[in-house]
Amino acid sequence: MPLKTYVSEKPKIAYSCYFTRNREGEQFVPEHVFSYQVSGVFTMTAGEKQMVFNEGDFRFIRRNQLVKFVKQPPTNGEFKSVSVYLDQQTLRNFSIEYGYKAAGHYEGDAVIMLKSNGLYKSFMQSLLPYQQDDVVMNDKLQDLKLREAILLLLQMQPELKDILFDFSEPGKIDLEGFMEKNFHFNVQLKRFAYLTGRSLATFKRDFEKVFKLTPSRWLQQRRLQEAHYLIKEKGKAPSDVYLELGFEDLSHFSFAFKNKYGIAPSKL
Template sequence: MSSIKANTKPKILYSCYYARSREGEHFIPEHVFSYQISGEMIAADGKKSYHSKPGDFRISKRNHLAKFVKIPPEGGEFKVISLFLDQEILREIYQEYQFKIEKKPQEAAIISLNPHPLYQSFMTSLLSYLEVEQENNEVLFNLKIKEAVHLLLKVNPELKDILFDFNEPGKIDLEAFMNRNFHFNVHLNRFAYLTGRSLATFKRDFQKVFQETPRHWLLDKRLQEAYYLIKEKGKAPSEVYINVGFEDLSHFSFSFKKKFGVVPSSLSNSKF
């Protein structure tokens, strides 16, 4: 069960989760500045895991794939404030101040920020706005987003190389990318975008590389990985289906039985 308060077009979210959750898209479309109030969050981008605890601040970088597990404390709630630093606002700030970008941003999907009194006071003041339902708060929230960006640049000036990097993904090796990221549950247009292609070009190139459609390849690849994890690694189907990119257990079980002739639970209980 969760409770989320936000403006209609999410720019600032105050999220409360009463149970362990893996909800959410695996693609990060905008930079996100977050403050962990209570509970813990574990994120993984396929290369590294990130662990956020109460009092932690972090930046989740746009155009990255990552899985998030939100864990409430025993008998309590998982609470986090997240500000989406959209490109329009960032471009406005960049054009006004003309920051000089000095180097290519690091590849990490999540950047942990050291606690700072300015961050703490900002989030505390913001919480009072978010705990009360408000109407027509778009202008106010835009101002708060801009304030957050300036605070980030004051405390961590090196973040300018990340926040003002407006480059879009370039064309990359499709085969290597898909074999590395098939287990992320995102739409095909996200995969296309991250490999520097239009959806039509992505599908055409995919057919040339793998000799089958993206949807069929993804389904087969995820099921093969699930089979390996259940039979060889002893993983539970309820854990595996999310890890390999399925949205729900029933669809996973149906697809698994259709391909392998057995339900995943019977495979996990087998002795051979």
């Protein structure tokens, strides 16, 4: 069942519901997300850290993150979650109105397991009838719910202030370290450039200085190298590896692999 969203423009409150099978994917998270796991299991990997969220858990995902995820429905059941997207404009308006400012730049985890409590649960349960009854939440009501979510997060976990009200853009970071951690994400080069604090032109120029290859060429070579390791040393199947490493389809992966190593991945 596809994702249901009840919004007029950008998705600010979203309901996710899947049946019978696991769903895997990856995405760039452009805004902070406050989520509640209604049922099923949600596994998320950001950088080198993996987190598992079970029924009843709450999570907070920081903006500007690359993540991989697996949505697993319970036996004979359905995967359900509800998420509130805290966009920058809403947070800026809130900051001006209430005088909140970040005291410093947060350097911790990209995904935070929130302490479960009755107030979080009551808030999230107040959103569920809009999905169950197919009632469209209008813009004013959405804005009220977003403000309520922000106030609730600040009351229960005041330390989130330094995340919510940090409006700075990504600064220039170590290119080699970032790419080694994130080469397996299938995103456009402009996204890599943004996350490393560079314009696209500067990213390409710096990249060739560091790696002595174009970004596209290096990404393919690095992904194929990792694929060879996972198949030969870890015994993984090519059908499990190609998506994990950012290839769009199995045939393209197999062709590129055979072209580099002289043997099809299935024969390795």
